[in-house]
């Protein structure tokens with residue numbers, strides 16, 4: 001059983017004015033993941049799970065579109081696709097997605113950000129790390145606020161035969177948004193889940209106007225609110241497809257490859 005310390009109440013951490021609440025996971029609070037990162041690494045980009053099925057498991061989270069057509073952001077029960085032409089569109093619930101990670105977001109901790117000046121990504125990540133009562137649990141993370149800058153990635157739609165993700169990501173579209181207001185949503189995962197999920201932070205961005213976004217690579221927060229929730233279980237739904245059954249996940253040097261795929265070029 002994971003050891004979870006940190007009593008409910010007020011915490012102090014650098015960069016956060018005062019965090020109110022707690023990060024004790026309630027029983028049955030689950031992240032539901034559809035497929036595994038290794039499947040994407042291997043080039044399994046065909047949509048498998050109907051978006052309606054993913055939404056039924058949670059309206060908060062991240063994913064990618066069929067054939068890597070855009071990064072998906074699940075926010076407030078709606079799914080948005082951020083594509084390589086820099087646009088955002090709604091995802092039809094009948095569309096099948098190859099990968100998604102979602103939860104029902106009911107934050108238990110909240111803290112204002114930016115009280116002592118802008119927070120860059122490294123500063124934000126250390127702040128969140130300082131709030132975690134245990135590094136053995138998953139956490140859902142959301143920041144609503146104003147950003148001095150935001151660097152996002154949107155993958156370019158792929159066509160068969162699919163190449164491995166590491167190769168495809170050499171041609172990813174990176175988009176520097178500058179000043180923007182919106183939401184960062186996603187998860188923090190313990191390092192032992194690298195390959196199933198992405199170890200550490202995996203956050204996607206969607207602006208307030210729902211007009212631009214993507215996989216967040218770098219940012220600076222000028223002000224905003226961080227809300228979080230600890231998760232007590234992980235459900236992984238595996239694709240029932242011949243491609244998934246036949247894929248060779250054992251030859252992937254997961255840690256290095258995944259870290260390269262998740263970062264900027």
Ligand SMILES: [Zn+2]
Nearest residue numbers: 062071204215
């Ligand atoms: Zn992503």
